[in-house]
Amino acid sequence: MVSGTREKKTGKIRLGMVGGGQGAFIGAVHRLAARMDDEYEFVAGALSADPAKAKASGRDLGLAPDRIYSSYEDMAKAEAKRPDGIEVVSIVTPNHVHVPAAKAFINAGIHVICDKPLALSLKEARSLEALLARRKDVIFALTHNYSGYPMIRHAKAMVKSGELGEIRVVQGEYPQDWLTTALEKTGQKQAAWRTDPKRSGAGGCVGDIGTHTYQLLCDVSGLAGEELAADLTSFVKGRVLDDNAHVMLRFKGGAKGMIWASQVAPGNENGLKIRIYGTKGGLEWKQEDPNYLWFTPFGEPKRLITRGGAGSGGEAGRVTRVPPGHPEGYLEGFANLYTEAARAIRAARTGKKADKEVTFPGIADGVAGMAFIEACVKSSRANGKWTKL
């Protein structure tokens, strides 16, 4: 099933951005994702804390001069006052800015799409959760983008409908190799902030990619973590944060799991993979080949379910743009979160809730992610002691 490309030129949603100026990576990804289905128009930004850089970046991207800011506080205030002010802001900064910026916009009544992990600490995440509990009018989306892949939607639907039976074992892994050497010492910007606890928080690899893995496992399996035992390591000399994480998991209800996340595994680019096994069947999915979902009903041959192809249902179909065999990728999956958020924002314009089928990661995923990071760090410091989530 393929829903086809979606376009809505009329009534586009006005979008702003914090972070994502010249030299940044993920900001441009967010903008492209917002553009893909033509739901948003990008009209304002605090693209850098450095005023000169903010200005130059805004100009490059065609922003009106009066909507280029160098402070997110100023931006939140000014945009809230404008009749044509932004309806939603994307926060694409390093982690330490996520929560303060989000609060500024939420307080101004502006919806938020925030990059992950949510915060510097669980405590900070909970304070945002509390604010959102009071501001039910504000939509908050967290870009655990891998949740946006069609085959992930289908996997989740299969688990929910009972096709796997009772889930027993889940396996998640996310190996990369880009930090095999001390790249952060070469001035590489991405490496620098991701290995710096002041900007990243207490988790290195476990925060950056471990949280993606944990979120995806929980999202697809429907399981909630109960406790974990972790062994975090910094293999590269002088690195403060972990660059390799081994985690054993116990879920509520008795399922068990493991997560391996690594940034020092040569030959792995972005190897996120999840496997889910129940009493009646098993599922396997790999981010680098995202159009394929492997399903084995116990006692039958393995089946290859393809995006848009036979066996792929409505939950995948509504976030599928092109027919089977025409591969979709990372940007399409990312865009799906933006388009889902757009549906929620459009509904909110008229005071409604989005259709039930609209779904994207939010504050609960963010808090769970921070609980995961803190439990991993705490367990690892206590020599792998089982630690509650």
Place this chain on the structure above:
Amino acid sequence: MVSGTREKKTGKIRLGMVGGGQGAFIGAVHRLAARMDDEYEFVAGALSADPAKAKASGRDLGLAPDRIYSSYEDMAKAEAKRPDGIEVVSIVTPNHVHVPAAKAFINAGIHVICDKPLALSLKEARSLEALLARRKDVIFALTHNYSGYPMIRHAKAMVKSGELGEIRVVQGEYPQDWLTTALEKTGQKQAAWRTDPKRSGAGGCVGDIGTHTYQLLCDVSGLAGEELAADLTSFVKGRVLDDNAHVMLRFKGGAKGMIWASQVAPGNENGLKIRIYGTKGGLEWKQEDPNYLWFTPFGEPKRLITRGGAGSGGEAGRVTRVPPGHPEGYLEGFANLYTEAARAIRAARTGKKADKEVTFPGIADGVAGMAFIEACVKSSRANGKWTKL
């Protein structure tokens, strides 16, 4: 090497479209591709020959009422006169409209991005070629979109630089299964026109996907076809055009090849694959897994070159948006042609040629494709006689 996402909000290129109204498939793909890198603004359209449908489709897509047309002739004339008229038009109709529409816009001095195959016949294709020879100011791009994949760019660069030695054998295949049954009799629109010689021309499968295969083989290998022997079949009862094509090829200089294209091969979604073998090495690439390029230097282990990863050079890098392991797909490859065309159009605004590195399929590919179709049909009718290209 990764160039990263590209955006240029300022000075967007004004784009129109012929075809692609409600219910169409490829039009939406073209619009999304145009949007991906933010180079174009879509401002006018003759989206359907049916005035009511044209109007409804244009309104859906946010076109101003006075720029919604139901005839491409009217559109070409009217847009040519406006100071804010379109600079380029995308032609996304069934094949029989391609050339007449293209001529109308070329004559009006408007650049053209046209879907493939180029024409209903080689003769018609040559007439367009002749027109373009006189109108050197007009840019003409043909959306043989598979040429836009980064790994195809890299493969081409490898052949050109001599890494494969002298090319001996090329193998192309493009199996699909969607026409295994008489889908055209069920009212399915895509199936209906593709099996109708009046709208598709003399080639069925060989025209729709055989030409993609031939174009890609020639593009990557740098070879030019000399003659071919073909055996075309219509397996489904009542189908007039071929749904399976077997072709043997001889290239100038002595290389040999084969092409298999099929729409009746169950288990194949969009299985375009090319393999190129020379005296020094071999290359393999598969459209459904487009981020991977397999290269074997003779006598050494096979190597997996990944988009954006180690071993992938500048030609791929300049059309690569996200890092290795973050898969790009069909839409990104398609968008690369639009962005390459945008570079040429921007250069043309100031009377310049685009940088030498800018490359996209054009009229020569279109004429070669029509020659391929006609040679296949002619050879097949002559019981597989070798026929000049």
Place this chain on the structure above:
Amino acid sequence: MVSGTREKKTGKIRLGMVGGGQGAFIGAVHRLAARMDDEYEFVAGALSADPAKAKASGRDLGLAPDRIYSSYEDMAKAEAKRPDGIEVVSIVTPNHVHVPAAKAFINAGIHVICDKPLALSLKEARSLEALLARRKDVIFALTHNYSGYPMIRHAKAMVKSGELGEIRVVQGEYPQDWLTTALEKTGQKQAAWRTDPKRSGAGGCVGDIGTHTYQLLCDVSGLAGEELAADLTSFVKGRVLDDNAHVMLRFKGGAKGMIWASQVAPGNENGLKIRIYGTKGGLEWKQEDPNYLWFTPFGEPKRLITRGGAGSGGEAGRVTRVPPGHPEGYLEGFANLYTEAARAIRAARTGKKADKEVTFPGIADGVAGMAFIEACVKSSRANGKWTKL
């Protein structure tokens, strides 16, 4: 389904061999295949035409001195007279010796297991066929070993039972790269005789591996070839026989096919692959990963049927030794032919026919293979003219 390893120490079949002395390759494969299921005892040999080498080779392999011969004629005569003489002989020489040797043993009432291709010419093959028609008491097996793989047995059973519907298209390929350079000029023995028409016959690549591909396509699909058009090439300078073959096929009943066989395709080791498509489904199998069979019922997800696993039936099970996930390979597939032949020989001891389920390639496959080679050569010389098989 797994039948398990088979062993029968009692009443082993007495086996002799022609060819396969020191330095040979395939002779040792035959002996290992014969040993695998413990059905044979190797007791006599004319391992070389060179008496000294024959003697040394026989001694190495533990043959009794009086059962080491340097002429197959002598061997056939002497063994036929012994009460403990061989019951069956394996002929593992270059092609030109196959038929003369086979005739000697057949005339002596000794069963024959012969390597392929059968003969130097179709005419010679037919003369053997005629002899066998007169000597119905003698069993003749031809080691088209790929027919012995369990998943091939299962594929054949699926086609036969109608799971694919009516067969429309078959695709066979067999790329290798070992003759990319003029290896035959370096003294490499395998390369030398395979590129020499006196020892190989009129086909090079098409004879050595093209015949395997054709035999396997016919065996699995149940189709019989009607005519073909071929384009054979010798890419390596000075090579007399073809090293690359392009073939288009038409089968009785209307199915079509292609074969590509090559010895000059860098990156391919022994890439035999067949694909079979019918009105109801498609099958794919690759020799290098022989434990997997891909099956797509049209309109359903692709399924991976594994040797010994779910979905694999009795025809595969009876030639399967170890459970799924414990890979079997080339030698096991080869051994299956020996064990099937053993069943026939044991039945013949008491004048019976083997059970109907016992099956192995024989004289008909050999004659069809020679017809294939000759038609390819003839068609290619006539510039690809369609030529009857």
Place this chain on the structure above:
Amino acid sequence: MVSGTREKKTGKIRLGMVGGGQGAFIGAVHRLAARMDDEYEFVAGALSADPAKAKASGRDLGLAPDRIYSSYEDMAKAEAKRPDGIEVVSIVTPNHVHVPAAKAFINAGIHVICDKPLALSLKEARSLEALLARRKDVIFALTHNYSGYPMIRHAKAMVKSGELGEIRVVQGEYPQDWLTTALEKTGQKQAAWRTDPKRSGAGGCVGDIGTHTYQLLCDVSGLAGEELAADLTSFVKGRVLDDNAHVMLRFKGGAKGMIWASQVAPGNENGLKIRIYGTKGGLEWKQEDPNYLWFTPFGEPKRLITRGGAGSGGEAGRVTRVPPGHPEGYLEGFANLYTEAARAIRAARTGKKADKEVTFPGIADGVAGMAFIEACVKSSRANGKWTKL
């Protein structure tokens, strides 16, 4: 590099067997492995403790009546006295018989090839180790058969030569699905003893396949385990032993690892896989596709090293029978251990040591395996406490 098939008819090694009678699985695998390279002749057996079954099984396999025993003690004594007595015995019983039987033959001066895991307990394993320390004349091989695969030999050589740099992370997994349901309650013999602590020992899944994984990781990486934390689970109701094992590992010198072993993961047949990452590169190998070894030198494209192909060195070549592209499998890997043991036994005949290149798992692997099982069980009972190996 390919050494080719090996055969030595002269001076075959006289082999006996304990266990492996009618209905058994692994005994037949051992006999076939012994037969593959023609190094052994099978002449005596205590194939069952049930005299009638022992006799019937021995007769089936062609043993002389006076060499069919129903007690391994009797067999050891009787064979030791015969001038033509067995030189080596294979012990292929459930685990609880391994050590008592091995001791009987060792005390009689007969070499032993024993299935794994070695013993019922670490203590019992150590007692055998002590005996072997006194009987240096006796060869002891443990059939951790996966160590016999050529690509494993090559991987080990690569690590040893420093191509991976310093090893940091190893990942092992061994998922199966055959015990997803309570198969042991259906009377299935393999399931029954493997889930019974009296015959299997304290480890279920962790003993049967966890030990294979641990042995292979250590063998290839050259690392020695220091401590582990384990979480063992019995998912199937009523099952006493674990059917799923999660293990975190720390090795001497600072490397870290994880092992996942499971018998309840639907869609996995025999999915043993190891991955090894160092400062300079990474290796990946999967048992179900054993002819492939993936190697990535950090910063370069991934390479596919194939058995017998380019890049595969002498250590693999000496246990390789057929050329690249002709797949070898489980039985060939198993046979390699038998053939390596044969080399040691032949050397021992004349009081010599085997060449240094001859290598097979032995008592040290067995003791390490039992330490692994006991540490897993102990850690798991102590809620995942890190436990010394």
